[in-house]
Amino acid sequence: MGSRMGMAGLASLIVAAPSMAAEKAPVELAPTTPWNVPYADDYCRLARFFGEGKQRVILSMEQGEPGDGFRLTLAGAILDGPGGKDEASITFGELGEQKLQFFPGTVGDDMPAWIFSGNIRIRPYSTDDGRFAAKHGYYPDSAGPISEADKAAAASLLIGRPLRQPVRLKTGPMKAAFTAMNSCTDELLEHWGIDAARHRERSRSAMPVGSPGKWLNSNDYPPAMLAKGQPGLVRFRLSVGADGVPTACHIQRSTNGKPFDDAVCKGVMRRARFEPALDKDGQPLASYYVNAVQFQF
Numbered sequence: 001m002g003s004r005m006g007m008a009g010l011a012s013l014i015v016a017a018p019s020m021a022a023e024k025a026p027v028e029l030a031p032t033t034p035w036n037v038p039y040a041d042d043y044c045r046l047a048r049f050f051g052e053g054k055q056r057v058i059l060s061m062e063q064g065e066p067g068d069g070f071r072l073t074l075a076g077a078i079l080d081g082p083g084g085k086d087e088a089s090i091t092f093g094e095l096g097e098q099k100l101q102f103f104p105g106t107v108g109d110d111m112p113a114w115i116f117s118g119n120i121r122i123r124p125y126s127t128d129d130g131r132f133a134a135k136h137g138y139y140p141d142s143a144g145p146i147s148e149a150d151k152a153a154a155a156s157l158l159i160g161r162p163l164r165q166p167v168r169l170k171t172g173p174m175k176a177a178f179t180a181m182n183s184c185t186d187e188l189l190e191h192w193g194i195d196a197a198r199h200r201e202r203s204r205s206a207m208p209v210g211s212p213g214k215w216l217n218s219n220d221y222p223p224a225m226l227a228k229g230q231p232g233l234v235r236f237r238l239s240v241g242a243d244g245v246p247t248a249c250h251i252q253r254s255t256n257g258k259p260f261d262d263a264v265c266k267g268v269m270r271r272a273r274f275e276p277a278l279d280k281d282g283q284p285l286a287s288y289y290v291n292a293v294q295f296q297f
Helices: 127-136 148-153 175-191 196-200 223-228 258-271
Strands: 004-008 013-015 027-029 044-050 057-063 071-075 087-092 097-107 111-116 157-159 167-169 232-240 246-254 287-296
Touching: 044 175, 057 167, 057 175, 071 097, 148 175, 175 196, 223 258, 232 258, 246 258, 258 287
Parallel strands: 027 167
Antiparallel strands: 004 287, 013 097, 044 057, 057 071, 071 111, 087 097, 087 157, 097 111, 157 167, 232 246, 232 287
C-alpha cells in the first residue's frame, strides 16, 4: 500500500477566475455571537457563530505566528454531504476567489467540519508567491501585505463549491477583529521568548536550507497509522536558533494525535536546517518557523 506526505500549505492554494458554480443565490447567514479571540500557548484564534439551528456555521481563523496568513476551519451541519470532495471555493468580500484544499472532519460533538490544510489570507497570494512557496517551502516576506482597506472590504465570506448551494457568512468589516488577533500574536512571541519588537523589524525570516518537502519521507509514516490507512494533518512550529539549527519542536494543531506528532517532530528536528533570521541591522536573530505536514495515501 503506497503512502505519501507533503508540507501542507506550500502549494495548496490556487488563485482562480471567479467561480461559475454559484448559480443559486447564496444562503445568507448573519452573526449570532460577537468575535471571540481565545488565547492559547501556541496559537490565537478568531471565532464566530453564524445562523441558527441546522444552518448554524462556526467560522474559525487561527494564527500560529504574526502576519496576514491564517488557517481556516468551518463547521456546521450545512457542510455535511459533499463526500469525496477535498477542494472548496472561498471568497472574502470581493477580494478574489480561492480554491483551497481541506480535510473533512468533525469538531465538538461530532459537528461536520472542513479543516483547511493551507495558510491563507483574505486577499489571495499572487500566483508568483504561490510558485515561490512551492519551491522554497514558505511564502516570501515580499508578498504584498493585507491593507487596512482590505480588512474593511472583507465584510463577508462566501462558501461555494462543493456545496450545492453557496453560503455567505455576513462577517461585517474585519479590521477590529484582526487588530485583536495581532495583539494576541505579539503576546505569543513574548511567550516563546522572542523579542516581538525586534522581530517585527527583521530584515529576513528564518529560511529553510533546501526543500522542506524532504524533511519527511514515507518511512516516517507511523506504522500503526499506516496499517489503519489513517491520514493526518499536523501543524508544527520550530524554534530556530541564531545559528539556523532548530532547538525545539512544538505541535500547534493535530488531527490524529501522538503517533503523527512524534513522527513529525522527530523527522524535522533531525533534518531541518535554516539560514537564520536577521534583525534590521543584519545580525542573526533567534526566531521560529511554522508549517504543516499532510500524511495521506
